[in-house]
Amino acid sequence: MDSVASKKQLFVFYLLPEFTLLAFSSAIEALRLANMVLGFEAYRWRLASHDGGEVCASSGVPIRTESSVAAERQAASRQGRPSMVVVCGGLNIQNHSSKTLESWLRECRQNKIAIAGLCTGAHVLAQARLLNDKKCVIHWENVPSFVERFGSTSVRTGLFAIDGNIHTCAGGAAAFDMMLHIIRRDFGEDVVTGVCERAIVDRMRNSDDRQRLPFSPRVEEHHPALTKLIERMQETLAEPVSVDELMADLGLTRRQVERLFRNALRNSPARYYMKLRLERARLLLQQTSTPIVEVAFASGFSSASHFSKAYRDAYGCSPHEVRKVNRTLFPNAEIALGSDLYRLSETAVAYQS
Structure with missing residues (x-):
């Protein structure tokens, strides 16, 4: 019985304004279902916010919390001490962090309490200097601006990362996968299987599974060489190299590579490479106030004029027009980190046309 009791854990979910409901609920549901499979309350949780009040998700759904930062700071040294603090981020993350929150998170680390960030929660962890010398992940839309701001962090492209007592997750359904790995660590594979069956989930994904294959249909598996080429493209967006250099050592001819791309992605390798660079530029224009000429260089263009064309x-519009319209229609667009970025850009483009 003592061994079972020692595995019981308490999670504190800290909700930031405009947090993403999918990531938050996915994490909670994984723990709830694990309790059902086990037949006892192995995992407990409580919800916290800055002042212990109501917090609205990015969808507008209000969630009532029961604890504040002040209360959690006191609980860290008492019986209610959590096993893990999970920071739930979402949109406009730079508006919602605070020195108080960052100090509390550093105290948690000093007290050997595990810390996790869901979706853009990694931004808060980086701001609190908890990701120094740590590998981490963040939602793929936020990678360009995150790297620009926290260049010393080791950002991965997977679903989640666990580095010591620091956990980061790309958000969305990946929060479920990260919690499954924690559950497997605590109670084994059979419990994870039971959780997946109840959640109608076919498998537990690995930490290094890709968040996405850009501009790709969701319904098919892709050739390993194709995935490798795309990874190399993403690693060299700021300093593009030739397709022949990218395909070196893959054992394929140029014609075979061209066929792979056209069959799977309906693009030539060169055109697909350009789409990745322009997507990076688009996200930087929306998420940061970086000068447009620097956005051009960061996206692999040698001149602002070439980039603009x-x-x-x-x-269908210039970088200047997109940034101008975004600032007019969406004053916070340059720091609106999260899943609505493409919707903002599409609205801005439609407004121009």
Whole structure:
């Protein structure tokens, strides 16, 4: 009985304004279902916020919390001490962090309490200097601006990362996978299988599974060489290399590579590479106030004029027009980190046309 009791854990979910409901609920549901499979309350949780009041998700759904930062700071040294603090981020993350929150998170680390960030929660952890020398992940839409701001962090492209007592997750359904790994660590594979069966989930994904294959249909598996080429493209967006260099050592001819791309992605390798670079530029324009010429260089363009022409050809408007319209229609658009970024850009483009 003592061994079972020692595995019981308490999670504190700290909700930031505009947090993403999918990531939060996925994490909670994994723990709830684990309790059902086990037949006892192995996992407990409580919800916290800055002042212990109501917090609205990015969808507008209000969630009532029961604890504040002040109360959690006191609980850290008492019986209610949590096993893990989970920071639930979402949109406009730079508006919602605070020195008080960051100090509390550092105290948690000093007290050997595990810390996790869901979705853009990694931004708060980085701001609190908890990701120094740690590998981490963040939602793919937020990678460009995150790297620009926290260049010393080791950002991965997987679903989640566990580095010591620091956990980060890309958000969305990946929060379920991260919690499954924690449950497997605590209670084994059979419990995870039971959780997946109840959640109608076919499998537990691994930490290094890709968040996405850009511009790709969701219904098919892809050739390993195709995935490798795309990874190399993503690693060299700021300093593009030739397709022949990218495909070196893959054992394929140029014609085979061209066929792979056209069959799976309906693009040539060169065109697909350009789409990745322009997507990076688009996200930087929306998420940061970086000068447009620096956005161009960060996206692999040697001149602002070449970048502007390529961007207009792809999206029907110039980088200057997108940034101007975004600032007019959405004053917080340059720091609106989260899953609504493409919707903002599409609205801005439609407004221009």
